[in-house]
Amino acid sequence: MENRNSTFSRFEVKKYILKKNLKKDLPSSVVVFLVALPLCLGIALASGAPLFAGLIAGIVGGIVVGFVSGSQLSVSGPAAGLTVIVLGAIAQLGSYQIFLLALVLAGVFQLVLGLIKAGTIGNYFPSSVIEGMLAAIGLILILKQLPHALGVDSDFLGDEGFFQGDNQNTFSAISNAASHFSLAAIVISVLSVLILVFWPKFKKLSVVPAPLLVVVLGITLSLVFQETNFALKAQQMVNIPVVNGWGEFAGLFSMPDFSQIGNKQVWIVAGTIAIVASLETLLGVEAVDKIDPIKRITPTNRELMAQGAGNMISGMLGGLPMTSVIVRSSANVNAGARTKMSAIFHGGWLLLSLLFIPSLINMIPLACLAAILLVTGYKLTRIALFKHMFHKGWDQFIPFVVTVLAVVLTDLLKGVAVGMAFSIFYLLRTNMRNxxxxxxxxxxxxxxxxxxxxxxxxxxxxxxxxxxxxxxxxxxxxxxxxxxxxxxxxxxxxxxxxxxxxxxxxxxxxxxxQIKSHYAVPKLNTKIVEKINH
CATH class of the missing domain: 3.30.750.24 (STAS domain)
Incomplete structure (x- = not known):
C-alpha cells in the first residue's frame, strides 16, 4: 500500500512540476519555433537539399530527440556546420536518396558511440573554450544578422562561417548591406529590437511573449509597406513550402536508397557526418549547460544515442542531419524555458505551421526574426562575460579570447580546435610547474x-x-x-x-x-556513485 501511495505522490509531483514549468516552456517554444523556422529553410537551401528536408530535421530534432535526450534545454535541428559536408556528399554520391542512406548509417554510428560511452569526451572541453565559443556565437549572430536586419538577404539565414557562399565574408557582407539597405526592413528590425528589450520590463504586459508581438508587428508593417515604394521583396520574407492536401504532403518525403549499402563512399560519408555531428552536439550541450540557470548536467552518452535515433529517423523520412544547435538552444534559454517540453513543443509548432498555416508564416519578414537573433547574440556576448574571464587570469582569458577570434574568423569546430590548443598549452605549463x-x-x-x-x-x-x-x-x-x-x-x-x-x-x-619501483594507474571509484544512484 505504501508503494502505491508513494508512486501516486511521485506522479502528482511530476504533474505539478510539468504544469508549473509549462507557463515558461510554452512561450519559449514559440520563440524557438520562430528562430528555428527560417534557419531550417536556410540550411536546407545552402546544403543543396529540398527545403522540406530542413523542416523534417527540425521537427524530428524537436519531437524525437527532445523526448529521448537527457538535456532539458538543448534544441536539436539541422546544423549550419554540416552544410558544406552535406552539399559535397550529395554531389559525390550522385543522388539525395543515396545521401539519406549515409545519414541513416551515421545515426547508427552515433548510437554505437553512445553505447561505448564516447560522450565522455565532452567532459574534457575546458571551461574557457566553451565560454569563448558561446561569446563567439553571440558575435557571429550579431554580425551575420545585421545584413538581414538591413533587408539584404543574399546569404542564407543561419550561416555561421566567415566566408559565405555569395563570395562575401562576414565583414564585407555588412558593408555591402549598408549600401543596399531596405527602409522597410530597417524600420521593422529597429522596432522589433526595441520591443524585445523593453516589453519584458512591463510585468503585466509580458504575459504576451515579446517575440510573438514582434512577429505580429512585422506582418502588420510589411502589409502597410506593400502600399508604398518601400515594399518588401519575396526574398525578404519567410518562404516555406505551401502544401495543398495530403497527397502533396506525402510527396514531400523521400526514402533512402538501400541498394547502395555496399557503396564504400556511402560509409565514408556516414562516418564523417557521425563524427562531426557528434562533436558539435557535445560542444552544444556543454555550452547549454553553462548557461542553464539551474546548472543541470546533460548525460552526454545518452545525448549521442538521442542524436543517433534522430538522424536515423530524419534519414528515413528524407531530412537533413541534425545536431544540438547552440543558436536555437541559446534562444530557448534566453526565452526562459525550464524543461525539454519547450524543444518538443517547438517541433510540434513546425509541423502544424507547415500543415495548416503556411501562407500566414510566409507573411513574416526575415528582418523581425533577425532582430530576435540580434538580441540573443547580445546576451551571449555581453561585456560582463569578457570582464569575468579577464579577472580569472591570463591562463583563462587568453584561450577564451583566442577561441572567440578563431570561431568568428573560421567556423565552430576549427575555432574550438585552436582554442583547445592554447588551453592545453596553459594546462601543460601549469602542470610542469607543480x-x-x-x-x-x-x-x-x-x-x-x-x-x-x-x-x-x-x-x-x-x-x-x-x-x-x-x-x-x-x-x-x-x-x-x-x-x-x-x-x-x-x-x-x-x-x-x-x-x-x-x-x-x-x-x-x-x-x-616511500618511492616504489612501480605505480598502478589509480582507478575511478564508481561504487559511491552507484550507491547514490540507487
Whole structure:
C-alpha cells in the first residue's frame, strides 16, 4: 500500500512540476519555433537539399530527440556546420536518396558511440573554450544578422562561417548591406529590437511573449509597406513550402536508397557526418549547460544515442542531419524555458505551421526574426562575460579570447580546435610547474634538500623535475619524498632512479623515501556513485 501511495505522490509531483514549468516552456517554444523556422529553410537551401528536408530535421530534432535526450534545454535541428559536408556528399554520391542512406548509417554510428560511452569526451572541453565559443556565437549572430536586419538577404539565414557562399565574408557582407539597405526592413528590425528589450520590463504586459508581438508587428508593417515604394521583396520574407492536401504532403518525403549499402563512399560519408555531428552536439550541450540557470548536467552518452535515433529517423523520412544547435538552444534559454517540453513543443509548432498555416508564416519578414537573433547574440556576448574571464587570469582569458577570434574568423569546430590548443598549452605549463615543492636547509658546509613530490606526477612533469635535479649543487644531501604520491609516471621514476645512481659522481647523496619501483594507474571509484544512484 505504501508503494502505491508513494508512486501516486511521485506522479502528482511530476504533474505539478510539468504544469508549473509549462507557463515558461510554452512561450519559449514559440520563440524557438520562430528562430528555428527560417534557419531550417536556410540550411536546407545552402546544403543543396529540398527545403522540406530542413523542416523534417527540425521537427524530428524537436519531437524525437527532445523526448529521448537527457538535456532539458538543448534544441536539436539541422546544423549550419554540416552544410558544406552535406552539399559535397550529395554531389559525390550522385543522388539525395543515396545521401539519406549515409545519414541513416551515421545515426547508427552515433548510437554505437553512445553505447561505448564516447560522450565522455565532452567532459574534457575546458571551461574557457566553451565560454569563448558561446561569446563567439553571440558575435557571429550579431554580425551575420545585421545584413538581414538591413533587408539584404543574399546569404542564407543561419550561416555561421566567415566566408559565405555569395563570395562575401562576414565583414564585407555588412558593408555591402549598408549600401543596399531596405527602409522597410530597417524600420521593422529597429522596432522589433526595441520591443524585445523593453516589453519584458512591463510585468503585466509580458504575459504576451515579446517575440510573438514582434512577429505580429512585422506582418502588420510589411502589409502597410506593400502600399508604398518601400515594399518588401519575396526574398525578404519567410518562404516555406505551401502544401495543398495530403497527397502533396506525402510527396514531400523521400526514402533512402538501400541498394547502395555496399557503396564504400556511402560509409565514408556516414562516418564523417557521425563524427562531426557528434562533436558539435557535445560542444552544444556543454555550452547549454553553462548557461542553464539551474546548472543541470546533460548525460552526454545518452545525448549521442538521442542524436543517433534522430538522424536515423530524419534519414528515413528524407531530412537533413541534425545536431544540438547552440543558436536555437541559446534562444530557448534566453526565452526562459525550464524543461525539454519547450524543444518538443517547438517541433510540434513546425509541423502544424507547415500543415495548416503556411501562407500566414510566409507573411513574416526575415528582418523581425533577425532582430530576435540580434538580441540573443547580445546576451551571449555581453561585456560582463569578457570582464569575468579577464579577472580569472591570463591562463583563462587568453584561450577564451583566442577561441572567440578563431570561431568568428573560421567556423565552430576549427575555432574550438585552436582554442583547445592554447588551453592545453596553459594546462601543460601549469602542470610542469607543480609536480613538487622543496625545502633547503644548511648544516655547516653541507646543504640538505628535501623534495616532496605531488600526489600525481605525470610524464608532463618530467622536464621540470630534470631541471631541478640537474641544478642541485655538489656535496648536497638530497631526500626525494614520495609519501604523498598516489601515482608517479614510469618515465619520471626512471629519471629519479638514474639520478640516484649517478649522483655520487658529484658527491651528492640521494635518499628515496616511500618511492616504489612501480605505480598502478589509480582507478575511478564508481561504487559511491552507484550507491547514490540507487
Amino acid at each position: 609536480p613538487f615543492f622543496y625545502k633547503m636547509q644548511e648544516e655547516g658546509n653541507k646543504k640538505n634538500i628535501r623534495i616532496k613530490l605531488a600526489e600525481e606526477v605525470s610524464f608532463l612533469n618530467k622536464a621540470a623535475i630534470q631541471v631541478l635535479l640537474t641544478g642541485i649543487p655538489k656535496e648536497t644531501n638530497v631526500i626525494i619524498d614520495g609519501s604523498n604520491a598516489r601515482y608517479i609516471d614510469p618515465d619520471v621514476l626512471e629519471t629519479i632512479f638514474n639520478y640516484k645512481h649517478n649522483a655520487y659522481t658529484k658527491g651528492i647523496i640521494v635518499t628515496l623515501e
